[in-house]
Amino acid sequence: MSEELARLLADLKEAEALAFVEKALEQGSDPLDLLASAKEGMAIVGERFADSDYFIPDLVFSGEILRRIVALLEPHLKKQGESNRLGKVIMGTVKGDIHDIGKDLVVFMLDVSGFEVTDLGIDVPVQRFVEAVRETGSKVVGLSGFLTLAFDSMKQTVDAIQEAGLRDDVKIMIGGGQIDERVRRFTGADAYGKDAIEAVALAQRWIGG
Amino acid sequence: MLIVGERINTSRHAINEAVAGRDAVAIQREVRLQVDGGADLIDVNAGSRRDSEVDDLIWLIEEIQNEFPKVRLSIDSANPDSMNRVLDRVMLRPMLNSTTGERSRMEAMAPVIQKRACDIVALCMDDRGIPKTAGQTVENTVRLVSDLEDLGVPRDRIFLDPVTQAVSANTRAGMMALEAIDGIRRELDGVHIISGLSNISFGLPRRPLVNRAFLTLAMKAGLTAAILDPSDRGLMSALKAAQVLLDQDPWCQAYTRAFREGRLEA
Numbered sequence: 001m002s003e004e005l006a007r008l009l010a011d012l013k014e015a016e017a018l019a020f021v022e023k024a025l026e027q028g029s030d031p032l033d034l035l036a037s038a039k040e041g042m043a044i045v046g047e048r049f050a051d052s053d054y055f056i057p058d059l060v061f062s063g064e065i066l067r068r069i070v071a072l073l074e075p076h077l078k079k080q081g082e083s084n085r086l087g088k089v090i091m092g093t094v095k096g097d098i099h100d101i102g103k104d105l106v107v108f109m110l111d112v113s114g115f116e117v118t119d120l121g122i123d124v125p126v127q128r129f130v131e132a133v134r135e136t137g138s139k140v141v142g143l144s145g146f147l148t149l150a151f152d153s154m155k156q157t158v159d160a161i162q163e164a165g166l167r168d169d170v171k172i173m174i175g176g177g178q179i180d181e182r183v184r185r186f187t188g189a190d191a192y193g194k195d196a197i198e199a200v201a202l203a204q205r206w207i208g209g
Numbered sequence: 210m211l212i213v214g215e216r217i218n219t220s221r222h223a224i225n226e227a228v229a230g231r232d233a234v235a236i237q238r239e240v241r242l243q244v245d246g247g248a249d250l251i252d253v254n255a256g257s258r259r260d261s262e263v264d265d266l267i268w269l270i271e272e273i274q275n276e277f278p279k280v281r282l283s284i285d286s287a288n289p290d291s292m293n294r295v296l297d298r299v300m301l302r303p304m305l306n307s308t309t310g311e312r313s314r315m316e317a318m319a320p321v322i323q324k325r326a327c328d329i330v331a332l333c334m335d336d337r338g339i340p341k342t343a344g345q346t347v348e349n350t351v352r353l354v355s356d357l358e359d360l361g362v363p364r365d366r367i368f369l370d371p372v373t374q375a376v377s378a379n380t381r382a383g384m385m386a387l388e389a390i391d392g393i394r395r396e397l398d399g400v401h402i403i404s405g406l407s408n409i410s411f412g413l414p415r416r417p418l419v420n421r422a423f424l425t426l427a428m429k430a431g432l433t434a435a436i437l438d439p440s441d442r443g444l445m446s447a448l449k450a451a452q453v454l455l456d457q458d459p460w461c462q463a464y465t466r467a468f469r470e471g472r473l474e475a
Binding site: 052055056057060096098100101104105121122123147148149152178 | 220256257259287288311334338339374375377378380408411412413414
């Protein structure tokens with residue numbers, strides 16, 4: 001682990017962080033080790049975000065830096081026969097709701113964190129989620145929604161996954177504007193997250209990372 | 210500038226309590242605050258109370274009209290059926306907030322729109338979702354206006370909303386909104402252009418500052434109406450100053466009057 005890289009990423013020092021990675025690779029550092037350090041840096045970003053020291057642009061920027069670090073590491077990881085993609089996650093804003101800011105952030109943060117994300121977009125019909133679970137074999141489904149009426153759609157989506165006999169195969173997380181534990185219980189989802197950082201933490205808890 | 214006051218929304222805790230407890234005095238106080246701040250219309254939204262939305266809207270409409278018979282109302286609901294059921298209760302010409310270019314939404318809203326003469330807010334999204342470029346926003350609005358005109362709505366009753374997005378998530382969002390407003394103004398004579406202010410600043414600290422800057426830039430681009438909190442003195446002062454600079458306030462009369470009334474805040 002490199003504390004230096006974690007710190008550079010946490011402080012959003014893009015050029016320095018990328019130069020550090022390039023140099024470390026030249027000197028023969030273990031790319032997996034560097035990846036672990038970068039994730040440590042992202043964890044610090046998450047803490048600062050939770051403390052309202054960092055804001056959404058900082059979060060997006062940190063993700064962008066991580067993406068570039070991963071791009072530098074990727075050829076080296078492949079050489080070792082390591083797949084750097086973690087599990088598969090399906091994301092979408094549920095039927096009747098078109099809000100995409102939060103959903104897009106979650107997709108982005110999951111993606112840069114190494115998950116393979118299928119983004120179904122906005123106003124996604126219930127059956128589209130069911131099909132996507134079948135098609136992709138994803139183990140995590142994220143349902144996003146900002147409007148109150150999204151809660152009904154979330155419940156219908158969870159119910160449809162249940163009726164399709166797929167409920168035991170997937171973990172379902174929900175998130176968006178007013179969502180809390182009461183809404184989670186109403187919808188029958190497994191968990192809810194307050195922001196993109198929490199969504200990534202849930203996916204990591206469920207399917208590794 | 211036409212000002213639509215946004216405070217009567219049951220997603221706000223205080224409003225939800227007032228509606229649940231049928232506290233007409235609390236609601237009228239909220240309306241007074243907005244009218245005094247310069248609201249031309251009062252937006253009314255009870256969407257968070259799904260099970261009683263229609264009853265709650267009717268109660269709100271009647272209590273507000275009792276006290277403020279000359280203030281127009283904007284009926285704000287995601288549910289066209291709810292709008293349909295409360296529309297007759299509104300005394301002055303209502304604003305409908307809102308329809309979109311999505312086929313199913315427009316079809317569901319058509320009977321509401323044709324029920325009586327209304328102003329109508331139209332969000333510039335269609336079945337492809339929220340536009341990704343200013344050009345696409347303008348294209349969508351051209352089609353929206355043509356659809357609405359087919360339903361018999363004259364242009365000066367159409368309020369196009371370019372659907373601003375959070376600049377925190379995408380730093381191009383501000384320019385995109387401003388270019389869309391400018392594009393709509395050039396392309397479509399006689400329509401209104403309306404925007405809410407809160408989306409743009411989502412995820413940033415000191416959001417009122419960003420809202421204020423956006424409002425004044427958007428006014429230059431061609432915004433003619435805004436959905437906002439008229440009790441926000443800083444915001445309303447910035448609006449009045451912008452009107453002076455944009456030659457929308459002959460002899461600075463609104464500005465100087467606001468000063469004399471102690472309503473300007475630097």
